[in-house]
Amino acid sequence: MLIHFSKMHGLGNDFMVIDNVTQNVFLNNDQIAMLADRHRGVGFDQLLMVEAPYDPDVDFHYRIFNADGSEVQQCGNGARCFGRFIRHKGLSNKNRFRVSTKKGVISISLLSDGQVEVDMGQPVFDPAQIPFRANKSETTYILRAAEQTFLCGVLSMGNPHCVMLVDDIEQAPVNEVGQLLTQHERFAEGANIGFLQVIDRQNARLRVFERGVGETQACGSGACAAAVWAMMQDKLDATATIQLPGGPLQITWQAGQSVMMTGSATHVFDGQMVL
Numbered sequence: 001m002l003i004h005f006s007k008m009h010g011l012g013n014d015f016m017v018i019d020n021v022t023q024n025v026f027l028n029n030d031q032i033a034m035l036a037d038r039h040r041g042v043g044f045d046q047l048l049m050v051e052a053p054y055d056p057d058v059d060f061h062y063r064i065f066n067a068d069g070s071e072v073q074q075c076g077n078g079a080r081c082f083g084r085f086i087r088h089k090g091l092s093n094k095n096r097f098r099v100s101t102k103k104g105v106i107s108i109s110l111l112s113d114g115q116v117e118v119d120m121g122q123p124v125f126d127p128a129q130i131p132f133r134a135n136k137s138e139t140t141y142i143l144r145a146a147e148q149t150f151l152c153g154v155l156s157m158g159n160p161h162c163v164m165l166v167d168d169i170e171q172a173p174v175n176e177v178g179q180l181l182t183q184h185e186r187f188a189e190g191a192n193i194g195f196l197q198v199i200d201r202q203n204a205r206l207r208v209f210e211r212g213v214g215e216t217q218a219c220g221s222g223a224c225a226a227a228v229w230a231m232m233q234d235k236l237d238a239t240a241t242i243q244l245p246g247g248p249l250q251i252t253w254q255a256g257q258s259v260m261m262t263g264s265a266t267h268v269f270d271g272q273m274v275l
């Protein structure tokens with residue numbers, strides 16, 4: 001099978017992007033994990049598939065696979081690259097697309113300054129929908145693991161996130177605690193684990209241990225989840241810059257509304273391979 005693809009990244013969170021509108025590529029989980037391998041494959045955090053819409057109300061369907069081959073519901077940095085890829089491949093000349101995902105519809109806007117804005121939809125706090133085992137919805141939960149306790153916000157941006165505050169982002173135990181919590185028994189489908197240091201009311205720093213990948217340079221849905229949780233506690237204003245290791249994202253949110261995320265999306269190269 002000959003596969004045409006693009007390599008892209010959003011703040012260093014990198015992707016193999018496949019146009020499945022004009023191609024008919026099917027990859028199983030093992031093949032995706034092999035392609036994700038940074039020594040033996042293309043190397044990426046996520047594989048993104050651009051598909052024809054199943055619904056007349058949307059322009060495209062967006063599928064996302066983690067580096068371990070698992071299919072997931074959402075990828076914010078990927079959504080910005082998805083928008084840039086559609087224009088790069090000439091699949092549409094619109095500046096704004098409606099895109100369906102496994103968990104609802106997002107909209108992607110190509111801005112005149114080269115940045116991409118994504119309406120990520122509303123955050124979800126209902127534990128059953130995250131999914132997270134809890135008797136009722138709370139702003140902050142106590143998670144216990146390995147004889148330690150963690151005070152966390154738990155919410156969904158289409159995919160499950162767990163966020164905790166840290167004093168010093170450089171010293172945050174991202175890998176150790178990330179590995180401990182990403183498959184915690186209270187997360188029926190696992191979770192992305194974020195570590196947030198609030199700098200002032202408009203700025204915070206974030207590192208994320210992603211489910212199915214490990215720590216990445218940036219996580220767009222993680223930035224949305226962390227910003228929302230901090231805004232709910234009045235630690236951040238309604239518009240804030242979240243600085244990730246790979247660069248900044250601007251997040252805007254007000255209760256009852258969609259989370260808006262704006263940032264860069266970079267095309268690296270086009271390639272083709274035989275599998």
Ligand SMILES: N[C@@H](CCC[C@H](N)C(=O)O)C(=O)O
Pocket residue numbers: 013045046066072073074075076077078159160192210211212213216218219220221222
């Ligand atoms: N990098 C992403 C999130 C990708 C999916 C995540 N690892 C999950 O399993 O939910 C982003 O930018 O949002």
